[in-house]
Amino acid sequence: MLDFDDIIGHQRIKDRLIAEAASKRPRHAYIFDGTEGVGRQSTALAFARLLNCEEGGSKACKKCGSCVRIAEGYDLDVITVQREKRDITVDVIREQINQKIVFAPHLSRYKVFIMPEADKMNVAAQNALLKTLEEPPEYALFILITSNCGRLLPTVLSRCAVIKFDPLPMDAVRAYLAKETALSSDEANIYALYSRGSIEKAMELQSSESFKELRRYTKDICSRLLNADLIEVFEIAEGTKQYKDNYQDITGMIRSYFRDALIWATTRDMKHIINADNVEFIKNLADRLGVRVLLLLNEELTDMEKSMRTNGDFQLLCEELFLKMKEK
Ligand SMILES: [Zn+2]
Numbered sequence: 001m002l003d004f005d006d007i008i009g010h011q012r013i014k015d016r017l018i019a020e021a022a023s024k025r026p027r028h029a030y031i032f033d034g035t036e037g038v039g040r041q042s043t044a045l046a047f048a049r050l051l052n053c054e055e056g057g058s059k060a061c062k063k064c065g066s067c068v069r070i071a072e073g074y075d076l077d078v079i080t081v082q083r084e085k086r087d088i089t090v091d092v093i094r095e096q097i098n099q100k101i102v103f104a105p106h107l108s109r110y111k112v113f114i115m116p117e118a119d120k121m122n123v124a125a126q127n128a129l130l131k132t133l134e135e136p137p138e139y140a141l142f143i144l145i146t147s148n149c150g151r152l153l154p155t156v157l158s159r160c161a162v163i164k165f166d167p168l169p170m171d172a173v174r175a176y177l178a179k180e181t182a183l184s185s186d187e188a189n190i191y192a193l194y195s196r197g198s199i200e201k202a203m204e205l206q207s208s209e210s211f212k213e214l215r216r217y218t219k220d221i222c223s224r225l226l227n228a229d230l231i232e233v234f235e236i237a238e239g240t241k242q243y244k245d246n247y248q249d250i251t252g253m254i255r256s257y258f259r260d261a262l263i264w265a266t267t268r269d270m271k272h273i274i275n276a277d278n279v280e281f282i283k284n285l286a287d288r289l290g291v292r293v294l295l296l297l298n299e300e301l302t303d304m305e306k307s308m309r310t311n312g313d314f315q316l317l318c319e320e321l322f323l324k325m326k327e328k
Pocket residue numbers: 052053054055060061062063064065066067068
């Protein structure tokens with residue numbers, strides 16, 4: 001994926017970068033900020049390729065020396081900064097950027113530095129980079145890729161054009177899965193839903209056994225809760241604590257079951273059901289809980305997710321949720 005045409009979504013960003021490349025006066029430094037797997041890295045490479053294409057059109061030609069070198073990953077003028085430790089240290093900035101930037105590009109118009117996970121730069125590294133960002137040579141261009149650009153120093157941020165990458169729409173992820181995998185359309189729906197707008201995450205999930213296991217587990221506890229007495233409710237809640245690191249997956253799955261049950265309860269139509277592989281279970285949930293409780297549970301889940309973001313106790317919150325399931 002090295003061309004803008006191959007990148008899914010982000011039309012506004014692509015239009016902007018194509019226009020800036022065409023202006024021949026792009027900014028010296030960009031920050032591509034957004035969730036992992038939404039296309040920041042591919043966009044960075046596509047932008048580098050377009051900027052350095054010898055044909056200089058509004059699309060990279062794919063044939064010139066520069067286009068070919070970038071595609072094959074050995075272009076000396078497009079440098080992806082590598083990190084060896086947990087943090088990006090000042091040595092990385094010195095060796096991979098500051099020492100190289102003094103030499104003009106070998107063969108291309110721009111020397112492009114792409115830095116994945118740039119928000120892992122420690123303060124010393126950021127200060128070392130800042131010096132370069134303050135007075136970059138004409139040919140230098142930086143693309144810092146971040147998932148939380150708020151971790152960068154304000155002085156670094158102010159030198160860069162910050163471009164925000166939104167999660168992809170569910171339809172776009174679904175279309176990608178349908179095209180690139182052998183999943184059925186029901187399955188593609190399910191993985192698109194849990195991908196939270198990231199193609200990378202969707203691809204990871206569809207090959208993940210632990211995700212399938214988690215889905216079975218979530219369905220199983222929902223089924224058991226329908227018939228559980230109070231003691232069992234607490235037992236089931238206790239069992240959830242081992243999954244507290246995956247709480248978003250669990251709450252997301254429970255929400256999708258409740259949502260489907262609500263759709264079935266109100267429309268008696270399975271057309272818009274996400275968990276189409278669990279139709280009988282959905283019908284049962286709908287019949288046993290009813291519209292009023294399902295609506296209540298939905299609100300409860302939203303509160304629960306809010307509490308989890310501020311370090312809530314997953315087991316306790318599950319207990320509260322599960323007890324609401326028993327309300328009539
Ligand atoms: Zn070209």
